Amino acid sequence: MLAVLSVSLTAAGTAIQLSVPKEWAPWPPAAPDHGAGLTFPLIGAFLIAHRPRLKLAWLMCVGGLGCAVNVMAIGLQFTQAAAGDLESAGWLRILAIVGWMTGGCLLGILTPLLSPDDRLPSRRWLPVAVGGVAVYFADGVRNIVRPTPPASTYRWPEVIPNPLAIEVLAPYHPALTGSLTLLMNACVVLTVLSLFVRLRRATSTARRQIAWPLSAFVVYALFPLLGEDHWLPATIWTGLVPVAIAFAVLRHRLYGIDTVISRTVIAAGLIAAVGAVYFGIGALAGLLVSDYDQVAGLVAALATGAFFQPLRGRLRRLTDTMLYGRHGRPEGLAGRLAREVGETEPANALAAVTAVVHDGLGVTGVAVESGGRRVESGETGPGPRVVPLVRHGEPVGRMLIGPPGPRRFSAAYTERLIRVATPFVADVAHAMLMAAHLQRSREHILNAREEERRRLRRDLHDGLGQALGNMAMSLNIARMCLREDPSSVDRMLRDLCGDMDAVTREIRELVYGLRPPRLDDLGLPGAVRALAAEPGPPVEVEVTGETGDLPAAVEVAAYRIVQEALTNVRKHAGATRAFVTLTRSENALILRVRDDGRGLPERRRSGVGFASMRERAAELGGTCLIAGSCRSGAEGGPGTRVEVTLPLPERSGAEPTLMIT
Numbered sequence: 001m002l003a004v005l006s007v008s009l010t011a012a013g014t015a016i017q018l019s020v021p022k023e024w025a026p027w028p029p030a031a032p033d034h035g036a037g038l039t040f041p042l043i044g045a046f047l048i049a050h051r052p053r054l055k056l057a058w059l060m061c062v063g064g065l066g067c068a069v070n071v072m073a074i075g076l077q078f079t080q081a082a083a084g085d086l087e088s089a090g091w092l093r094i095l096a097i098v099g100w101m102t103g104g105c106l107l108g109i110l111t112p113l114l115s116p117d118d119r120l121p122s123r124r125w126l127p128v129a130v131g132g133v134a135v136y137f138a139d140g141v142r143n144i145v146r147p148t149p150p151a152s153t154y155r156w157p158e159v160i161p162n163p164l165a166i167e168v169l170a171p172y173h174p175a176l177t178g179s180l181t182l183l184m185n186a187c188v189v190l191t192v193l194s195l196f197v198r199l200r201r202a203t204s205t206a207r208r209q210i211a212w213p214l215s216a217f218v219v220y221a222l223f224p225l226l227g228e229d230h231w232l233p234a235t236i237w238t239g240l241v242p243v244a245i246a247f248a249v250l251r252h253r254l255y256g257i258d259t260v261i262s263r264t265v266i267a268a269g270l271i272a273a274v275g276a277v278y279f280g281i282g283a284l285a286g287l288l289v290s291d292y293d294q295v296a297g298l299v300a301a302l303a304t305g306a307f308f309q310p311l312r313g314r315l316r317r318l319t320d321t322m323l324y325g326r327h328g329r330p331e332g333l334a335g336r337l338a339r340e341v342g343e344t345e346p347a348n349a350l351a352a353v354t355a356v357v358h359d360g361l362g363v364t365g366v367a368v369e370s371g372g373r374r375v376e377s378g379e380t381g382p383g384p385r386v387v388p389l390v391r392h393g394e395p396v397g398r399m400l401i402g403p404p405g406p407r408r409f410s411a412a413y414t415e416r417l418i419r420v421a422t423p424f425v426a427d428v429a430h431a432m433l434m435a436a437h438l439q440r441s442r443e444h445i446l447n448a449r450e451e452e453r454r455r456l457r458r459d460l461h462d463g464l465g466q467a468l469g470n471m472a473m474s475l476n477i478a479r480m481c482l483r484e485d486p487s488s489v490d491r492m493l494r495d496l497c498g499d500m501d502a503v504t505r506e507i508r509e510l511v512y513g514l515r516p517p518r519l520d521d522l523g524l525p526g527a528v529r530a531l532a533a534e535p536g537p538p539v540e541v542e543v544t545g546e547t548g549d550l551p552a553a554v555e556v557a558a559y560r561i562v563q564e565a566l567t568n569v570r571k572h573a574g575a576t577r578a579f580v581t582l583t584r585s586e587n588a589l590i591l592r593v594r595d596d597g598r599g600l601p602e603r604r605r606s607g608v609g610f611a612s613m614r615e616r617a618a619e620l621g622g623t624c625l626i627a628g629s630c631r632s633g634a635e636g637g638p639g640t641r642v643e644v645t646l647p648l649p650e651r652s653g654a655e656p657t658l659m660i661t
Contacts, residue, residue, distance in 0.1 A: 046246065060107070365378025384401055534570075544582065561642070
């Protein structure tokens with residue numbers, strides 16, 4: 001009912017004002033009361049229908065009705081004045097002031113203080129509310145008892161008499177008017193500051209809720225300071241204020257305000273700052289080099305260009321902090337991810353990082369898929385966004401991001417968060433893949449060790465054990481035959497010598513399989529040179545550093561890798577020569593084998609030899625790089641290159657250090 005009455009009074013009052021003769025036409029033609037009388041009651045009634053106990057909605061309805069009464073009374077006032085009934089016009093003027101005073105107190109003071117949650121920011125703001133209402137009331141009373149103004153300063157043909165005028169106040173009226181106007185503007189500014197206080201203390205979701213009325217009231221507060229000449233934008237904007245309040249109260253399409261405010265602040269800040277820099281430097285350069293206007297313009301343009309991007313970044317961070325606070329901020333998200341990576345156990349790092357990204361992005365869920373494993377936090381939904389995870393150009397998985405949740409961010413801000421989070425997730429996914437690969441390698445090593453033990457047991461039991469048993473039996477038979485048939489003993493002993501030679505060869509093969517004898521006889525450099533001397537293309541060997549105190553496991557791994565690499569050179573490379581270098585550094589043994597052959601095909605399948613070399617390096621915590629192509633190989637020429645790094649314990653006896661090439 002209030003909404004219908006307010007809209008009807010405002011529409012009728014506007015029509016009456018438009019019909020008033022030109023010399024008695026109100027000034028300005030429209031005021032914020034016109035916009036408030038039309039929209040505040042309608043939006044207030046809409047909010048009451050959804051939330052009947054919302055005090056803010058009732059204030060909007062009653063305040064809008066006051067503005068509507070003001071519009072109607074002003075229209076009737078000037079109509080009566082134009083008709084010559086100045087006494088009635090004077091009483092209608094008082095009615096208009098009462099309507100204006102009611103609308104100003106409720107809509108200009110209490111509504112922003114109670115937006116958007118129907119409560120004051122704190123009890124400390126109660127004096128502001130009481131003081132603002134008192135100032136508006138005092139100004140209304142001042143206007144009601146206004147002395148008769150001089151005819152020379154009056155805009156209309158005749159002075160409308162004030163039936164309640166107190167003429168003794170005439171000398172003080174200008175100063176009183178100026179003081180109360182200043183106090184009213186100060187109260188309006190304070191109500192806007194209350195919204196900034198709410199924004200500073202609120203969560204990220206509440207910040208965007210507050211941003212709607214804040215942006216509306218900030219612009220509204222500028223119009224009283226600009227004066228009556230801006231009556232049209234003031235009227236239009238006043239009609240939009242209750243719409244912003246409704247968005248905040250009902251949280252409908254709440255989050256579009258992020259982009260609006262962010263771009264507005266950035267654009268306004270850039271225009272103001274860049275303009276100031278450009279014109280300031282241009283003016284300074286013009287004074288210093290007044291005869292070179294083009295130089296001054298060029299200097300100003302260059303300085304402005306250098307100033308533009310840093311300022312844009314600072315303004316963007318400012319709006320991010322204003323809208324979202326410190327939670328979810330790109331820098332804060334990066335810090336949280338770094339802490340999780342550093343403090344969480346490797347097995348749980350991916351799950352912890354996924355949970356942090358889920359919380360930081362404000363989406364319904366985040367899942368990470370890598371190496372056949374899926375870790376999920378929340379629910380990504382049926383159509384999640386897919387973000388590839390790439391580390392150093394190598395795909396390591398993908399991150400699935402669900403739709404925005406209740407605590408959502410703007411699209412541009414979400415993109416910045418994703419760009420910050422993706423490298424951390426990719427690193428953790430890569431580490432998980434490496435851990436899984438290492439686990440598989442360990443399992444393979446354990447299986448290989450057990451297989452080797454089984455082979456040794458079989459060879460010792462079925463081979464050496466049986467042969468030694470047969471030899472013992474032959475000795476017993478020879479001993480028994482020594483007295484009865486000495487001639488047959490000689491033949492039996494010759495057979496026994498042959499069996500012993502076979503056993504010796506078998507033992508030698510077993511021992512060679514465990515550790516090549518060349519390493520004990522010649523050392524690693526000599527053993528590698530012996531491999532290089534075998535039939536095939538010539539191989540040059542270069543050794544740098546002391547290699548006499550290498551661990552036995554490192555010697556065996558290096559020897560076997562060189563052996564496998566040279567076997568590949570002789571069988572498959574078609575090379576005319578090869579090069580082997582052994583370099584002993586403080587913490588590692590670096591082994592390189594390269595040739596000038598045809599290189600590796602573009603599409604190749606890793607064979608048993610390549611896998612064996614990589615596994616031997618991995619067993620010791622090292623790396624094995626096999627590279628080459630049909631077009632270009634090592635050092636600019638065709639061929640294949642094998643580079644292996646095997647970590648060594650420090651000479652002081654510390655733990656081995658892993659070097660990655």
